[in-house]
Amino acid sequence: MTIEGGTVTAQLTEDARRTAILDAAAQLIAERGYHSVRISDIAQVVGTSTGAVHYYFPGKSDVLTAALRHAIDNAFDRQSRELKAIDNAHERLLRLIDMQLPRVGPLRDEWSIWLQFWAEATLRPELRPFHNTYYARWHETVVKIVRRGQRQGIFRTDVDPETIAQRLTALTDGTAIQVLTGAPNMTVAAMKEVLVQFVHDELVAPRTW
Amino acid sequence: MTIEGGTVTAQLTEDARRTAILDAAAQLIAERGYHSVRISDIAQVVGTSTGAVHYYFPGKSDVLTAALRHAIDNAFDRQSRELKAIDNAHERLLRLIDMQLPRVGPLRDEWSIWLQFWAEATLRPELRPFHNTYYARWHETVVKIVRRGQRQGIFRTDVDPETIAQRLTALTDGTAIQVLTGAPNMTVAAMKEVLVQFVHDELVAPRTW
Numbered sequence: 545m546t547i548e549g550g551t552v553t554a555q556l557t558e559d560a561r562r563t564a565i566l567d568a569a570a571q572l573i574a575e576r577g578y579h580s581v582r583i584s585d586i587a588q589v590v591g592t593s594t595g596a597v598h599y600y601f602p603g604k605s606d607v608l609t610a611a612l613r614h615a616i617d618n619a620f621d622r623q624s625r626e627l628k629a630i631d632n633a634h635e636r637l638l639r640l641i642d643m644q645l646p647r648v649g650p651l652r653d654e655w656s657i658w659l660q661f662w663a664e665a666t667l668r669p670e671l672r673p674f675h676n677t678y679y680a681r682w683h684e685t686v687v688k689i690v691r692r693g694q695r696q697g698i699f700r701t702d703v704d705p706e707t708i709a710q711r712l713t714a715l716t717d718g719t720a721i722q723v724l725t726g727a728p729n730m731t732v733a734a735m736k737e738v739l740v741q742f743v744h745d746e747l748v749a750p751r752t753w
Numbered sequence: 754m755t756i757e758g759g760t761v762t763a764q765l766t767e768d769a770r771r772t773a774i775l776d777a778a779a780q781l782i783a784e785r786g787y788h789s790v791r792i793s794d795i796a797q798v799v800g801t802s803t804g805a806v807h808y809y810f811p812g813k814s815d816v817l818t819a820a821l822r823h824a825i826d827n828a829f830d831r832q833s834r835e836l837k838a839i840d841n842a843h844e845r846l847l848r849l850i851d852m853q854l855p856r857v858g859p860l861r862d863e864w865s866i867w868l869q870f871w872a873e874a875t876l877r878p879e880l881r882p883f884h885n886t887y888y889a890r891w892h893e894t895v896v897k898i899v900r901r902g903q904r905q906g907i908f909r910t911d912v913d914p915e916t917i918a919q920r921l922t923a924l925t926d927g928t929a930i931q932v933l934t935g936a937p938n939m940t941v942a943a944m945k946e947v948l949v950q951f952v953h954d955e956l957v958a959p960r961t962w
Binding site for chain 1: 784785786788789864865868869871872873874875876878881884885888889916919920922923924925926927928930931933934935936937938939947950951
């Protein structure tokens with residue numbers, strides 16, 4: 545038991561260190577940009593050696609991918625827990641939208657990493673399968689909520705959930721770009737308004753006009 | 754006259770060299786990424802010295818901004834000429850959409866530069882005014898075409914041209930990201946279909962259902 549306990553503790557420490565490296569990497573990439581972050585910057589924030597960082601992530605590209613995965617997994621887990629607690633599909637979709645707004649803080653940091661990842665994935669095809677896995681999951685989340693709303697009699701049934709998901713995810717990315725690049729008319733509040741209005745027009749609006 | 758002629762020739766040569774540098778920079782940035790391009794790479798492609806490149810663009814950030822400006826101005830001039838020749842607003846809007854699709858070649862290269870610019874502008878606020886000027890122009894182009902279609906009795910008049918422009922530009926960016934990052938279901942043809950369908954649903958569809 546003692547040996548087992550010791551092993552578990554060592555394992556936890558290892559996990560904790562890996563998480564600390566990822567947290568630091570994600571934060572630095574979000575603030576300074578992937579290309580401006582050095583492995584030594586990450587090591588310094590964590591209080592470890594560059595060798596320790598390299599041990600977990602052999603190349604710099606591995607850090608970017610792992611930091612994005614870390615940030616997105618955290619967001620996804622948080623979102624899934626919250627969304628499952630909301631029965632009404634319309635409220636659930638509005639909550640998803642709200643949780644994805646690039647508010648200053650961790651959410652804006654996540655978006656900053658995404659924008660950098662898009663640029664990298666455009667240039668380096670080997671990053672795309674990873675990217676696409678996350679987009680497919682996001683798309684599927686929206687599709688399921690739309691279908692749920694149609695079953696609940698809340699959403700219009702003459703629309704295709706796949707089409708709605710395609711438009712809503714693209715609209716979310718497109719409006720987020722405008723927020724992050726400081727477009728004068730696109731604040732976080734304005735982005736929310738665009739997305740909420742889209743959901744209303746496409747899914748909720750009565751078809752009586 | 755001879756002196757004037759000589760001056761004009763020198764001026765043209767200067768302009769031609771600047772354009773050659775910008776063409777090379779834009780191409781290299783689109784293919785390799787802003788952070789991977791060295792001033793010496795640009796000089797080599799043009800067949801000039803790094804000093805000559807620095808003469809026109811003191812810092813690397815100046816090259817990125819100028820290359821984006823160059824690519825976008827070229828695209829805008831090309832689009833404006835073509836669009837003005839189309840009287841029917843619906844056809845004009847569909848032509849604009851078509852001219853912005855990230856087909857392999859110069860258009861995909863422009864999009865690659867845009868994606869990189871978004872990431873940079875997120876991290877460096879000093880790039881945003883430039884970015885916003887172009888987005889405002891694009892937005893305004895769409896608003897004018899929608900208003901034209903409403904005057905022509907082709908587009909529904911119960912929609913706000915500003916709202917349509919906001920959604921269509923965001924949807925264009927969002928779908929382009931998916932094309933450039935290789936999303937399995939988002940080819941250039943699929944992107945076109947999403948945008949054409951959006952225009953149909955929002956602006957053309959009869960309101961009789």
